[in-house]
Each structure stands twice: as structure tokens, then as C-alpha cells.
Amino acid sequence: MSLRARRREAGDGSGVLEARQLFGGYGGDDILKGVSLKAAPDRITVIVGPNGAGKSTAMKALFGFVALRAGEIHFDGVRIDGLPPEDLPARGLGYVPQERNVFPSLSIEENLEMGGILRPKARGAALERVYGFFPVLRERRTTPAGALSGGQRQMLAVGRALMLEPRLLMLDEPTAGLAPKVIDEMLDLIRAIHKTGVGILMVEQNARQALEMATHGFVLVNGADRYSGAAASLLGDEEVLQAFLGG
Amino acid sequence: MLDLINFYLIPGLVVGAIYTLGAIGISLIFSILRVAHLAHGDLMAIGAYFALSWVHLLGGPAYLALPAAMALTALVAIGVDRTCYRPLRRRRTVMVIIASFGVALMLRAALMLIWGPDTQVYQSGIQRPMVVAGLRLQEKHLFILGAAIVLVVLLHLFLTRTITGKAMRAVSDDPDLARVCGVRTERVILAMWITAGSLCAAAGVFLGVDTQLSPLMGFNMLLPMFAAAILGGIGKPYGAIVGGMVIGLAEELSTYPLFGEPLIEPTYKSAIAFTIMVLMLLWRPTGLFRGKVL
Numbered sequence: 243m244s245l246r247a248r249r250r251e252a253g254d255g256s257g258v259l260e261a262r263q264l265f266g267g268y269g270g271d272d273i274l275k276g277v278s279l280k281a282a283p284d285r286i287t288v289i290v291g292p293n294g295a296g297k298s299t300a301m302k303a304l305f306g307f308v309a310l311r312a313g314e315i316h317f318d319g320v321r322i323d324g325l326p327p328e329d330l331p332a333r334g335l336g337y338v339p340q341e342r343n344v345f346p347s348l349s350i351e352e353n354l355e356m357g358g359i360l361r362p363k364a365r366g367a368a369l370e371r372v373y374g375f376f377p378v379l380r381e382r383r384t385t386p387a388g389a390l391s392g393g394q395r396q397m398l399a400v401g402r403a404l405m406l407e408p409r410l411l412m413l414d415e416p417t418a419g420l421a422p423k424v425i426d427e428m429l430d431l432i433r434a435i436h437k438t439g440v441g442i443l444m445v446e447q448n449a450r451q452a453l454e455m456a457t458h459g460f461v462l463v464n465g466a467d468r469y470s471g472a473a474a475s476l477l478g479d480e481e482v483l484q485a486f487l488g489g
Numbered sequence: 490m491l492d493l494i495n496f497y498l499i500p501g502l503v504v505g506a507i508y509t510l511g512a513i514g515i516s517l518i519f520s521i522l523r524v525a526h527l528a529h530g531d532l533m534a535i536g537a538y539f540a541l542s543w544v545h546l547l548g549g550p551a552y553l554a555l556p557a558a559m560a561l562t563a564l565v566a567i568g569v570d571r572t573c574y575r576p577l578r579r580r581r582t583v584m585v586i587i588a589s590f591g592v593a594l595m596l597r598a599a600l601m602l603i604w605g606p607d608t609q610v611y612q613s614g615i616q617r618p619m620v621v622a623g624l625r626l627q628e629k630h631l632f633i634l635g636a637a638i639v640l641v642v643l644l645h646l647f648l649t650r651t652i653t654g655k656a657m658r659a660v661s662d663d664p665d666l667a668r669v670c671g672v673r674t675e676r677v678i679l680a681m682w683i684t685a686g687s688l689c690a691a692a693g694v695f696l697g698v699d700t701q702l703s704p705l706m707g708f709n710m711l712l713p714m715f716a717a718a719i720l721g722g723i724g725k726p727y728g729a730i731v732g733g734m735v736i737g738l739a740e741e742l743s744t745y746p747l748f749g750e751p752l753i754e755p756t757y758k759s760a761i762a763f764t765i766m767v768l769m770l771l772w773r774p775t776g777l778f779r780g781k782v783l
Contacts, residue, residue, distance in 0.1 A: 305669065331671035339669065345662040348655065356659045359652060360671040402670070 253318030257283040257334060257409030257441060264303055264313035272311065273299045275465035280458075283409050283441035286433075288473070290449035291462035297445040298340055300462065301414045304443075305330060305337045318409070332360050336408030340415045340445075343399035346388030350379050353387050353398055357405030365405075372401040375431060393424040400431070410441040418447060429455055453477050495625045497741045503630050503699055505737025506637035510692035511710060512717035512729035513644065514685030519781065520661035520724035521681050524585045528569070528593040529689055529714060534707030535596055536562035536690025537697040538604045544611050551611040551698050552632055558694050559687035566686030567679065569596075575675075593708070601704045608703045633695045640691055641730060644684065648726065653680050661724060712759070713740070716766035722780025731777060736762050 259281045267273035273296045281287040289297050302308050304315060306327040315323040317335055330337070345353050354372055358365045373380040376397045382390070387398055396416055403411055416432065417425040425448070433455060436442050446452030453459050456473040461482055469482050476482050511533055518526045539561045543554035573592050577584045618625040648654040653676075660667045660677045668674060696706060717736045721728025740761045743753040753761070769776060 307665070326668070327665070328668040328671050328673055331669070337669050339666065342663055342666060345659045345666060347662050348658060352655050352658075355652065355655060356667065356670045356672070359656060362652065406671070 253320050253333060255318065257318055259304065259315070259317045259335065259410050259441075259443065261300075261304060261315045262313055264300065264310055264315070266303060266308050266310040266313070267299065268308065273465055274303060274308070274310075274313075277303075277313075277462065277465065278467055278470075279304070279443075279460055281410055281412075281441055281443035283439060285458050286436050286442040286444070286456045286473075287458045287460070288449075288452040288456040289443070289445045289460045289462055290452060291460075291468075295462040296465040297462050298414055299465075301337070301412055301443075301445055302339075304412060305335070331406050331408070334406075334409035336403035336406065336411040336440075338399045338403045338411070338413045338416065340418060344387040344390070344395055344402065347386055349384050349386055350390075350398055351383040353402050354379075354405055357402035360406060368405045368407065371407075372404050375404065375435065376401050392419050393421070393428070396420065396428060397431070400435070404435065404440075408440060410443060411435065413442065413444040415445050415447055425451075450477070491623045493745060495623075497745050498738070499625075499630055501738035501741030502734070503633050503695075503737070504741060505734040506634055507692045507695050507699070507733075508710070508713050508717045508737050509730050509733025510637060510640060510688045510695070511714035512721065512733045513641075513726045514689045515714055515718040516721065516723055516726050516729040516780070517657070517681055517685050519718070520726070521657065521664075521678060522574070522585065523582050523781075524574075524589065525715070526685075527586065527589040527711065528596060529685075530707035530709070530711035531593045531596040531600070532562060532566060532569075532686065532707065533689040533693035533696070533710060534600055534702075534704065535565055535693070536686075537693030537702050537706065538600055539690065540694045540697065541604065541609060541611060541702055551694055552636075555636065555691060555694055559690045562690030562693075563683045563686035565596075566682040570678070570682050597704055597708065604702075604704075606704055608701050610701045611697055629698045633699060636691065637695065640688060644688070644726065647684070653677070657681060657684075709759075712766070713737075713762035716762040716769075719766050719774075719776055720769050722776025722778035724780040725776065725778040728776055728778030728780055736765060739765060 261277060261279045264274045264277045265272050277296065277300050279300065289300065291297055299308060303310060306325055310323055313323065314321060318333060322330065345356060348356065354369055355365060358368045361368065378394060379398060379401055387395060390398060400413065400416060413432065417428050420428060429451065432442060444452065453473045453476055459470065459473045459476045460467045461469040461476065469476060469479065511529060515526055515529050518524060536558050540551050540554035540558040543557055544551055569592050573588050574585050577588060616628060618627040648658060656667065656672050656677050657680060660672060660674060664674060693707060696710065713736050717732035718729050720735060721730065721732030740758050743761050744751040744755045744758060
């Protein structure tokens with residue numbers, strides 16, 4: 243049975259990710275104190291908020307890396323909280339962690355092969371697709387990922403997650419540490435990926451720039467979603483602007 | 490000069506090859522489980538004794554028993570992992586290290602129960618070496634070196650050409666990121682035990698072919714094998730090849746009578762590996778190939 247068929251059988255095909263009232267952390271005090279989020283294939287959803295608000299932790303929790311004390315996560319109509327992370331890629335959910343998001347000793351091509359490990363037959367076609375998005379990766383396919391610049395490393399990390407053609411791609415600060423010019427390039431690429439029908443759920447430090455390209459946004463404060471809604475309305479909200487986007 | 494080659498260099502290469510095959514496994518296990526596998530020497534002895542049973546039952550040279558000994562030892566390694574290590578997977582790794590010490594004692598005891606405590610050999614009698622242009626070539630040495638090279642090349646192809654081998658390197662780089670890709674860590678661990686178990690069985694058979702079999706043969710190899718793994722950079726299987734060869738050669742060459750007397754009394758030979766290990770840990774704990782710190 244093909245991966246896609248299995249995916250359809252398991253889910254409702256919507257590709258919608260929805261988290262309700264997540265509580266949890268890394269064993270000590272809760273870092274997530276009632277986070278609710280939603281993302282869908284036809285949206286670019288961004289999570290913004292001050293440092294320490296729990297943005298990265300929320301992403302990790304969505305992907306099964308944080309033990310939840312309470313709350314539910316549904317993806318594609320299936321309850322996924324409690325599932326181990328390795329069960330999620332086959333369901334159409336992709337994730338690019340903020341740090342340590344490539345295998346440093348593996349070559350670029352081997353990194354991409356790892357991204358496509360669940361679909362051995364489609365690997366060639368998937369490689370071509372990813373190289374189409376990121377031509378520079380093809381040029382340097384035998385280079386170890388550990389030797390790449392920040393921007394190329396980030397491209398590889400995103401490319402790796404695209405290998406299984408996810409319905410929804412979760413990106414944790416894809417522009418962190420990049421030069422302004424490279425940030426624009428990266429955001430353009432994310433837009434291009436979204437145009438191919440992949441939903442984006444993205445944590446971003448550059449809140450204003452992120453909300454400008456997004457359709458929907460969540461403002462996370464102290465482990466909970468303080469504001470949410472259409473990106474345009476968040477950008478037009480005086481209170482949000484004043485408090486979190488620097489006026 | 491010929492003496493140096495015949496009695497020091499060739500034996501050094503042979504011992505080095507044996508250390509290498511053991512050290513590769515130690516390095517692989519560390520790279521994936523982050524555990525110093527103290528039962529590796531005794532697992533190696535089990536492999537050697539499997540081949541002994543084959544020779545007793547079916548006759549023929551020990552070489553022919555190699556595949557079966559490797560397969561059976563891989564099974565033992567998997568069984569040990571399932572019963573003794575896997576239940577501790579989510580605990581602190583020091584627990585697994587202690588467990589592996591216990592496994593070492595159990596394997597040794599089982600070995601003595603099954604095969605007896607006495608020293609044994611695959612084949613009795615003396616084999617005459619061929620002499621080619623002054624080089625004394627022993628059939629067993631050619632077999633050990635040839636087979637070791639084949640195994641190392643196969644390992645290299647496995648790690649770089651197969652998706653399972655690449656997944657093994659990926660898990661060693663970053664286990665969480667491998668899970669994000671959908672890699673089943675337990676399957677990679679299974680492949681790791683098959684690889685490490687069969688290679689260490691080969692080392693055991695080679696040691697038995699080169700010298701003799703005794704219940705302590707594996708335990709005695711533990712220190713030089715760890716020294717080789719640390720010298721090469723623990724967690725780096727390729728480093729283990731260099732480490733194993735360096736330790737093997739250093740041990741044998743250290744007894745060369747350069748100034749009429751052996752440089753080091755042969756009795757102290759086994760201190761060489763220990764000295765290299767300690768110096769390495771002090772000077773460069775990541776090893777020559779920048780592995781992990783044990």
C-alpha cells in the first residue's frame with residue numbers, strides 16, 4: 243500500500259492540525275499553560291510572541307517530543323497526542339526543528355534520503371523536486387551538511403522535510419541567525435512551497451515580517467495563546483502592535 | 490629486517506585486525522546507544538566457541554565456520570539486548586553499562602558451562618609457514634588479514650551505500666532528528682547489533698585461529714579493543730580501524746630487540762594498550778578522528 247493511500251485511510255484528508263488546551267513541559271513547571279493552535283494546508287500560520295513564551299516548546303509538543311499533562315492534538319482528523327514522533331511523518335506532517343535540524347556528518351544527498359526514508363520508491367522523484375526548490379543543494383550534494391553555511395543548512399533542513407511531500411510543514415524559526423538578504427530569500431521559498439499546496443505552521447522571531455506573509459497568526463504569551471486570528475487583523479490591532487510587535 | 494617483518498610486523502597486523510573488528514563494534518554501539526559495551530569481549534569469545542562446536546561437529550577448518558559463528562553471535566547479541574538492555578533504554582546510560590558488565594559475567598559463565606574451562610584449539614599440530622623470498626607466510630595469518638579486509642570493506646559499503654547503514658549514521662548524528670524523519674530507532678539498533686555482533690564473532694574466531702580458545706580470551710581483549718576505539722575516536726567506526734591497527738602494531742613492535750634487548754619485556758606488552766588509552770584520554774579524549782568523549 244502506498245504511503246498516500248495509508249495516509250488517506252488513516253485520516254480524513256483535510257490535513258488540518260488542531261491543538262486544544264495543551265499543558266505540559268519538560269518535567270518541571272508547565273511551560274505550556276493552555277495553548278490552542280490551528281493550522282491548515284491552505285494557510286500560512288505563524289506563531290509569534292516574546293522570548294520564553296513557549297513557541298518552540300509548543301512546536302515540539304505538537305510533534306510528540308513533550309509529555310503533555312492535558313490537552314488534545316488532532317491532525318487530519320486523527321488524534322495524535324501520545325503518538326511517538328516517528329509515527330507522524332507518514333501521516334503527512336513535516337517538522338523542521340530550530341537547531342540541530344540536519345545530520346552534520348551525512349552529505350546533503352544523504353540528509354535528503356533520510357527525509358525520504360519512508361518512501362524508498364519515490365525517492366528519486368522527491369529528490370528532483372527538492373533540488374528544484376533549492377538548486378544550490380544539487381550543486382553541493384556530496385558536501386557534508388556540517389560544512390554548510392547557515393542559509394544553506396536551513397534550506398537543507400526544509401528540503402529534508404519536503405521529501406515526504408507533507409500536507410503540513412512545521413518550521414521552527416527558519417530564519418534564525420540568517421543575514422537579512424537570506425531571510426527574504428528563505429521567506430520567499432516558504433511562500434513558494436506553500437503555493438504547491440503545503441500548509442505552513444511557522445514560529446518566527448521577526449513578527450511583523452512573518453505576519454505580513456501569513457494568512458493567520460497566533461500571539462503566544464507566557465505559555466498560552468493571547469491573541470489569534472487573521473494575520474491582517476492582528477497587524478491592525480493596536481494592542482497587539484503596541485505590546486508585541488514593537489509599535 | 491626480515492625478522493622485523495616476520496616476527497613483529499605481520500603478527501602486529503594480525504592482532505591489529507582482530508582489535509579492529511572488535512573496536513568497530515564498540516564504537517558503533519557507543520555511537521548509537523551512548524554506552525560502553527563491557528560485554529563485547531565475552532561476546533567475542535562466544536563467537537569463537539560457536540566456531541569450535543562447528544569444527545567438532547562437522548570437521549573442517551575453522552574458516553568454514555565463520556559465517557555460522559557470526560550469525561549465531563548476532564542472535565546472541567540481539568537476545569541480550571532484548572532481555573538486558575532494552576528494558577533500560579529510557580534510563581540513564583550508566584545503568585546499561587553496569588548491565589553489560591553483568592552480561593559479560595553471565596556469558597563467560599555460560600561459556601564455561603557449555604564448553605568447559607580448559608584451553609582448546611580448532612586444529613592441533615603445527616602448521617608450517619610458506620617461505621616466499623624470506624617472508625614467512627602462515628596460512629592462518631593470510632586468512633585472518635584477508636577476511637578482515639573483506640569484512641571492513643563490506644562494513645564500509647553497508648554504512649555508505651545502503652539506506653539502513655545511512656540510517657545508522659543518522660541516528661548516531663542525531664537520534665531525535667532521525668525520529669522526525671520517521672526512522673524507527675529500534676530497527677536501527679537491531680541492525681547495529683547484527684553488525685557489531687557478527688564482527689566481534691569474526692574477531693573471536695580469528696583470535697582462536699591465531700592462538701587458542703579459553704574462557705578468558707574475550708575478556709583479555711576488552712582493554713585493547715577499548716583502547717583502539719578511544720584512540721580512533723569513540724563513536725567513529727572508521728577511527729576504530731586506525732586505532733586497532735595502531736594498538737596491534739605498537740604491542741608487537743614494542744618487543745622488537747632494536748638494541749639487542751627487547752624494547753619492552755614481552756610480559757609488559759599488554760600495558761602498551763593501556764598506556765596509549767590513558768595518554769589519549771588525557772591528551773585528546775575525542776580521539777584521532779574527533780569522536781565523542783567517553
